[in-house]
Amino acid sequence: MIWEHFAHGADIGVRGVGTTKGEAFEQAALALTAVLTDPDAVAAKTAVDIRSEAPDGELLLVDWLNALIYEMTTRKMIFGRFAVTITGDLLTATAWGEPVDRVRHHPAVEVKAATYTALSVAQRNDGTWVAQCVVDV
Amino acid sequence: MDPSRLIRRSEHEWEIPRHGAMRVPGIIFADEALVRGMDDKVGEQVANVAALPGIVKASYAMPDAHWGYGFPIGGVAAFDPDDGGVVSAGGVGFDISCGVRTLLTGVTLAQLTPVKKALAKALYDATPAGVGSTGALRLTPSEMDAMLEGGARWAVDRGYGRPEDLDRIEERGAMAGARPAYVSEAAKRRQRDEMGTLGSGNHYLEVQHVAEIYDHAAAAAFGLEAGTVVISIHCGSRGLGHQIGTEFLREMVVAAKDAGIELPDRELACAPIRSALGERYLGAMRAAINCALANRQILTHSTRNAVRAVLPGTRLALLYDVSHNTCKVEEHVVDGRRRRLFVHRKGATRAFPPGHPDLPPQLSQAGQPVLIGGSMGTASYILAGTPESGDEAFASACHGAGRSMSRHAATKQWQGRQVVDELAARGVLIRSPSLRGVAEEAPGAYKDVTAVVDAAEAAHLARKVAKLEPVICVKG
Numbered sequence: 001m002i003w004e005h006f007a008h009g010a011d012i013g014v015r016g017v018g019t020t021k022g023e024a025f026e027q028a029a030l031a032l033t034a035v036l037t038d039p040d041a042v043a044a045k046t047a048v049d050i051r052s053e054a055p056d057g058e059l060l061l062v063d064w065l066n067a068l069i070y071e072m073t074t075r076k077m078i079f080g081r082f083a084v085t086i087t088g089d090l091l092t093a094t095a096w097g098e099p100v101d102r103v104r105h106h107p108a109v110e111v112k113a114a115t116y117t118a119l120s121v122a123q124r125n126d127g128t129w130v131a132q133c134v135v136d137v
Numbered sequence: 138m139d140p141s142r143l144i145r146r147s148e149h150e151w152e153i154p155r156h157g158a159m160r161v162p163g164i165i166f167a168d169e170a171l172v173r174g175m176d177d178k179v180g181e182q183v184a185n186v187a188a189l190p191g192i193v194k195a196s197y198a199m200p201d202a203h204w205g206y207g208f209p210i211g212g213v214a215a216f217d218p219d220d221g222g223v224v225s226a227g228g229v230g231f232d233i234s235c236g237v238r239t240l241l242t243g244v245t246l247a248q249l250t251p252v253k254k255a256l257a258k259a260l261y262d263a264t265p266a267g268v269g270s271t272g273a274l275r276l277t278p279s280e281m282d283a284m285l286e287g288g289a290r291w292a293v294d295r296g297y298g299r300p301e302d303l304d305r306i307e308e309r310g311a312m313a314g315a316r317p318a319y320v321s322e323a324a325k326r327r328q329r330d331e332m333g334t335l336g337s338g339n340h341y342l343e344v345q346h347v348a349e350i351y352d353h354a355a356a357a358a359f360g361l362e363a364g365t366v367v368i369s370i371h372c373g374s375r376g377l378g379h380q381i382g383t384e385f386l387r388e389m390v391v392a393a394k395d396a397g398i399e400l401p402d403r404e405l406a407c408a409p410i411r412s413a414l415g416e417r418y419l420g421a422m423r424a425a426i427n428c429a430l431a432n433r434q435i436l437t438h439s440t441r442n443a444v445r446a447v448l449p450g451t452r453l454a455l456l457y458d459v460s461h462n463t464c465k466v467e468e469h470v471v472d473g474r475r476r477r478l479f480v481h482r483k484g485a486t487r488a489f490p491p492g493h494p495d496l497p498p499q500l501s502q503a504g505q506p507v508l509i510g511g512s513m514g515t516a517s518y519i520l521a522g523t524p525e526s527g528d529e530a531f532a533s534a535c536h537g538a539g540r541s542m543s544r545h546a547a548t549k550q551w552q553g554r555q556v557v558d559e560l561a562a563r564g565v566l567i568r569s570p571s572l573r574g575v576a577e578e579a580p581g582a583y584k585d586v587t588a589v590v591d592a593a594e595a596a597h598l599a600r601k602v603a604k605l606e607p608v609i610c611v612k613g
Contacts, residue, residue: 007543009176009204036268055391066383073327073376076269100269107268108573109544110337110613112379113231115206116390116403136206136231136379137338137544 003031008134013118014065015132021057021121022084024129025064029082029095032065035135037105042080044096052091057121060091061131065114068095076100078107112136138175149596153180158188158401165198166530166596171588174541178204185401186214191222193478194471197530199485200592201539201584206230207404210484213533215469217478218410224418225407226389228481230462231382233422234429235373237508238458239519240437242366242444242451246346249366249608253566256344256447257609261568263443264342264436265334266613268571272333274435281325282317288427292434302437304497306430306458307487315427316420320377321384327376328428333435337574337613340372342440345517345605355503355521355602359456367605368444368453369517370436371510373462374429381425385418410479419464426463433458457506461486461536469531480531488522488534488599507599509590510537512583513567513575513610514560518590520599534599538586547582548573569612578612
């Protein structure tokens, strides 16, 4: 299970890889947090439940990341741990995090939205799942 | 992008000929070096936009065009509702009505220098910026709706700024046709704490001095004098605009599929202008324009207070306020016929020609001010619409430098502290809550804004009036 960023002209791409689609989504969420700050520096103090539904895996990834962005901006929180379950078109998840601390987290940039650019949710030949898209900052 | 794949119409105009699903040609305004520096994705995106229903004349890219979402950033396209034209949430983008306004201080650089540090502190303290920042204002639901209908006019009515500011804002400060009822509760909730905040990324509040004047008559009309100081604010519609963009893009992706519209890129999701979804988006998007105008107006008010605390008596008249992520209904003459079109500008500035009826009388002779933001530490420019600008690209010009390097690459190359120190050595004070944010926005990560505005002028999109050099930059 890994997450990474990939380059996009003006913005940044987030990519998660996991043994299941849910794990890939969890890793993509860590990559989203890493756009702002080091995910390891975020304490898992408060849990927030998220539920999304979409007609395909790619729309579901965008919905999941946008739901996190909404929770981050309205709660002024940052998340460092995720548990995602995907059953058919339905995603249920818990995100654990804490309030943004500008001194400790040094947050670099707000994320405006997850986009449909370089969007892909797919299973590779080795059976692992990759979930990725560009986010607008 | 390889220029040999384009038809060179003139020194600064390149055509992507119609092919595949393109309904109109693509046109890129740039010199050869800028074209070579553009990602191939720009050409692909220009061509994809050209395939959308109801597009008129051409799909345009400004000299600062770079790889965006669906539309290139620096993309312009107009659609005719009588010809099945569409409105595209992707064609406006997530930061609806992101824009720039410039305030005139009347203070000279020599007068500013002794109090520069004090002013940097006052502006930084007065401007909520960066991740997790909140504004001082909390709007009740009815005030939120009033703001979304009234824009900067609402803000002035509430004491943020002066009535004469409104003449110096596109749409006279209030975008007509806004429908707060079409804005979701989630979008309103996202805005609740964010009125009067700057945001982050490439948004800034910058104190600049007028380094060079190119067009003395226009500069005089704009109130720009060499050696004087101005303040420019670059930000948008904050969380409300981002949420509206997110929600309507999602809805349009699904609706387009259901309606059998073949999208070359999901980010181009759109709806017919004459459809329930198209009308809902337009009403919500216009409300977001008003949110951006109100936000910049509130920031203007806090900026005026901060400056006056350091430099008493400074009036800070508003030169102008432009928005560069919008879809607006405008009349343009196409092939000799006046048509009412829905002009999308995604990272492009409106540049109305001299004499345009929407300009206030004081600016009518000079043409619309076109405010071009540089990046932190580099020059910015003020341009003006030209008599020819109305004929080219639906009176549009560039909006900024555009990145030449990804954020990731920038943080590999620079440390935030080093960027701050180097700029300080050159006399530019950076104030930001995030050193990593500063590294990502390092001046070297952007294209040369001078090449961009020179190309815009050579292509007759706008003409240069003045060059601004940074003195203090507050970054989110």
